[in-house]
Amino acid sequence: MNALEYFNARLNATISPMDYLRSMKMNPEKYFLLDVRNGPKNLRNIIIKDANVIPEQELKNHLDEIPKDKEIIVYCWDVWCNTAAKVAKFLLENGYNVKELTGGITAWKEMNFPVSKSTYNDNVTNNCGC
Template sequence: MNALDYFNARLQATISPMDYLIANKNNPEAYVLIDVSNGPAHVRHTTIKEAIVIPEKELQSRIDEIPKDKEVIVYCWDVWCNTAAKSAKYLLEKGYTVKELTGGIAAWQEMNFPISKTIQEDDTENHCGC
């Protein structure tokens, strides 16, 4: 694969937080944003506002919650996490149109974009989602 093919493929498979915000603002009915983070609840307490939370380990059993008529945008923690890539691969194999949100929740928060809390801060003990 040459450099041009690589970057074309990368751009087809990913979307930046800013590009997602713009695209979603222009056509909100076209997208569904899914937080696929696994792990203990205390590291999953923050999610992108309006995202559906379906941990990657639950995708198979909850796939009926994901609309096939929308472009699915998946994300996890950060650039070093490959959970979103695994989720995207699985959904693509099931016939969905999917992109990975570049940088995950870490990039989103760095840009001060809207977030939500999924659990109470003090409700973090004994909730391993590994």
């Protein structure tokens, strides 16, 4: 793969927080935002506003909650975490249209974009799995 192919693939597989926010405002019905973070619940209590929470550890049991007719935007902790990439790969293998939100919730919060409290109740272990 040459540099041009790499950057084309990267742009096709990811979306920046700014691009997602702009696109979501223009066409909110197109997207399904998915928080897939594992780890301690007290650290996952803040989510991107209107995100759907299904931790990676529970994903296989909740596939029926993820629409196949929308573009799925997955995110995890930050650029160092690969949980969202693992989930994106799994969902793509199962027929979903998926992109990863670049920088995860860390980049989102750094830009002071809207967040909310999570009300999702789960049994996720404290192991992040990144």
